[in-house]
Amino acid sequence: MHGDLEGCSIPGLVRWAAERYGPREAVVEGRTRVTYAELGDRVERAAAACVAAGVAPGDRVAVWAPNTLDWIVSALGAVTAGAVLVPLNTRFKGAEAAYVLERSRAKLLFITGTFLGTSYVASLRRTGRVLPSLEQVVVLADSAPEDFRTWKEFLAGGDGVPAARVRARADAVDPSGPSDIVFTSGTTGRPKGAVISHAQSLRCYGTWARLAGLREGDRYLIVNPFFHTFGYKAGILACLMRGAVMVPQPVFNVDTVLANVAAERISVLPGPPTLLQSVLDHPARSSYDLSTLRLVVTGAAVVPLRLVERLRGELGVPTVLTAYGLSEASGIVTMCRRGDPDGTVAATSGRPIPGTEVRIEAGEVLVRGHNVMSGYFEDPDGTAEVIDAEGWLHTGDVGSLDEAGNLRITDRIKDMFIVGGFNAYPAEIEQLLGIHPDLLDVAVIGVPDPRLGEVAMAFAVRRPGATLTADDLIAWARREMANYKVPRRVEFLTELPRNASGKVVKGELRARARG
Structure with a gap:
C-alpha cells in the first residue's frame, strides 16, 4: 500500500x-x-x-x-x-x-x-x-x-x-x-x-495488490461478484489504490469474458477455476486476441496443475497465483508469490500474508492477525465460537503446512462445498429444504460435478403418506433458493444415519453417493 x-x-x-x-x-x-x-x-x-x-x-x-x-x-x-x-x-x-x-x-x-x-x-x-x-x-x-x-x-x-x-x-x-x-x-x-x-480492508488489499503486482494502467475485468469480498476489495479497492481500470462484468459468462478481454485489452483476470477452464476450452478461443493477459488469480480447495500449466503455456500468462481466504478474515489469509513454481501454485494456496499467522491445530486451520474480523455483527456468542481468547480465528477448514509455510486446504470441517465459484453451506440448504411440508428430515452433501466442481445432493425422509418425487423437490427448491444451492440429486431414505449424539453421519452419506 x-x-x-x-x-x-x-x-x-x-x-x-x-x-x-x-x-x-x-x-x-x-x-x-x-x-x-x-x-x-x-x-x-x-x-x-x-x-x-x-x-x-x-x-x-x-x-x-x-x-x-x-x-x-x-x-x-x-x-x-x-x-x-x-x-x-x-x-x-x-x-x-x-x-x-x-x-x-x-x-x-x-x-x-x-x-x-x-x-x-x-x-x-x-x-x-x-x-x-x-x-x-x-x-x-x-x-x-x-x-x-x-x-x-x-x-x-x-x-x-x-x-x-x-x-x-x-x-x-x-x-x-x-x-x-x-x-x-x-x-x-x-x-x-x-x-x-476500513483499515483492515485497505491494509489487506494493499498487500494483495503488491503481492499480485497490480499496477497503474492495468485493465482489470471484474467478473468476481462485488457482493463477495474478493470482487469488492481485490477488485474495486485494489484498483483505486493502484490506478487500474475497472471493467465490471455483471454476468458470469465465458463468451462475454472472451469478448471483453479482446475488446478492452484486459491484463488482469481473477476468477474461479471453472471460469478459467471454460476460457481455455472455448471452441472459438483462437479467434479472440487474449495476448494482453498478464495476471490471473484464482482460488479453490483444488486447482488442477494442468490448469496452471495451460494458462502459462497456451495463453502465455506470466503470473498465475492462487490464494485462500474467508469472510471472517477479510477474504484473504494466504497467497502465492510471483515466481512460485507451478506445483506450488496448483497444490497450495501460498503463504500467510505479511503481519498474519497461520497454524494447524488438530487438523484445523487457525488464523491470527490484522485480517481477522472484530466479530460477527451483534452476535458475541457466535464470535466466541470462532475466535478464541488468544485471538485465533478457527476457520473450520482442514489443512496442512509444508516446510516453506505453504498452506494446503484438504477438507472442510463445515462441509461447505463450492458450486461454480459460490460457497454453498449444507446447513443453510438443509434449513431451507426443511420447510417443505412433505419432508420429515433432510441432509445435504456436496458431490463432484464435471462442470461446476461440486453440487448439492439431498438425502430426504418423506412424511408418511407423502408422494413427493425427486423432481418435485428439485423444482420446489429452484423457486425457494439461489440456483447454486439447489440440489441436483435427491435420494429418499426411510431414515438418516445418525451417531449416538444424534448428529447425521455425513461420511456414510458420502459413501452412499459414491457407491
Whole structure:
C-alpha cells in the first residue's frame, strides 16, 4: 500500500485516487468511460444524496445488484457518507435477502431493476416480510414503483447538500471503525455478518495488490461478484489504490469474458477455476486476441496443475497465483508469490500474508492477525465460537503446512462445498429444504460435478403418506433458493444415519453417493 494511505479510510482512498489518477480511465461500462476525477465526483454526489436521505454515520446501507458502475458509485457513496456497507448476493431469492436486511437493520437499500429476467423488487415484495428499519429503497434504473425512488431521483435529492458537508462527513470516518458487514453462513445455517474495518480492508488489499503486482494502467475485468469480498476489495479497492481500470462484468459468462478481454485489452483476470477452464476450452478461443493477459488469480480447495500449466503455456500468462481466504478474515489469509513454481501454485494456496499467522491445530486451520474480523455483527456468542481468547480465528477448514509455510486446504470441517465459484453451506440448504411440508428430515452433501466442481445432493425422509418425487423437490427448491444451492440429486431414505449424539453421519452419506 502507498505510504500516504496508511491510516486512511475508504472515503479517503476514493478522494486520494481521484486526485492522484484524475484524468486516467477508472471504470469502463459499455460505451460509458469514467475517469478517476469523474468517479470521485459521482461518489461525492451519491454521498450527498445519502446524507439528504437521512443516512447517519454507522447506519447500514445494503446493495443488491450485479457488477455495474452504479454498484461502485452507490456503495462507495454510502461508505463516504459514513454508512456501513451490507452487500447482498445477487443469487438470493427474496426471503434470503429479507433475512439479511432484517438482521443488519439496513436503513437504505440500493436494488437493481430487472436482472437475468428477475425483478428483484417483486421478489422482495413477495416475501411479505415487514422490514421496520428499511426506510428507503432506491432502484438502480430509470423507473421504480411509486413508493420507491429511481437512482436519478435519489441523486437529485442530494443537490442541496453542500460539498463541504459531504467532505466533513467523509473526514469524520474512523479508519478503525466498521466499513462493511459481509454475511456468510455459519454451521448453524443462518447467515452471520462478519464486521470488517476500513483499515483492515485497505491494509489487506494493499498487500494483495503488491503481492499480485497490480499496477497503474492495468485493465482489470471484474467478473468476481462485488457482493463477495474478493470482487469488492481485490477488485474495486485494489484498483483505486493502484490506478487500474475497472471493467465490471455483471454476468458470469465465458463468451462475454472472451469478448471483453479482446475488446478492452484486459491484463488482469481473477476468477474461479471453472471460469478459467471454460476460457481455455472455448471452441472459438483462437479467434479472440487474449495476448494482453498478464495476471490471473484464482482460488479453490483444488486447482488442477494442468490448469496452471495451460494458462502459462497456451495463453502465455506470466503470473498465475492462487490464494485462500474467508469472510471472517477479510477474504484473504494466504497467497502465492510471483515466481512460485507451478506445483506450488496448483497444490497450495501460498503463504500467510505479511503481519498474519497461520497454524494447524488438530487438523484445523487457525488464523491470527490484522485480517481477522472484530466479530460477527451483534452476535458475541457466535464470535466466541470462532475466535478464541488468544485471538485465533478457527476457520473450520482442514489443512496442512509444508516446510516453506505453504498452506494446503484438504477438507472442510463445515462441509461447505463450492458450486461454480459460490460457497454453498449444507446447513443453510438443509434449513431451507426443511420447510417443505412433505419432508420429515433432510441432509445435504456436496458431490463432484464435471462442470461446476461440486453440487448439492439431498438425502430426504418423506412424511408418511407423502408422494413427493425427486423432481418435485428439485423444482420446489429452484423457486425457494439461489440456483447454486439447489440440489441436483435427491435420494429418499426411510431414515438418516445418525451417531449416538444424534448428529447425521455425513461420511456414510458420502459413501452412499459414491457407491
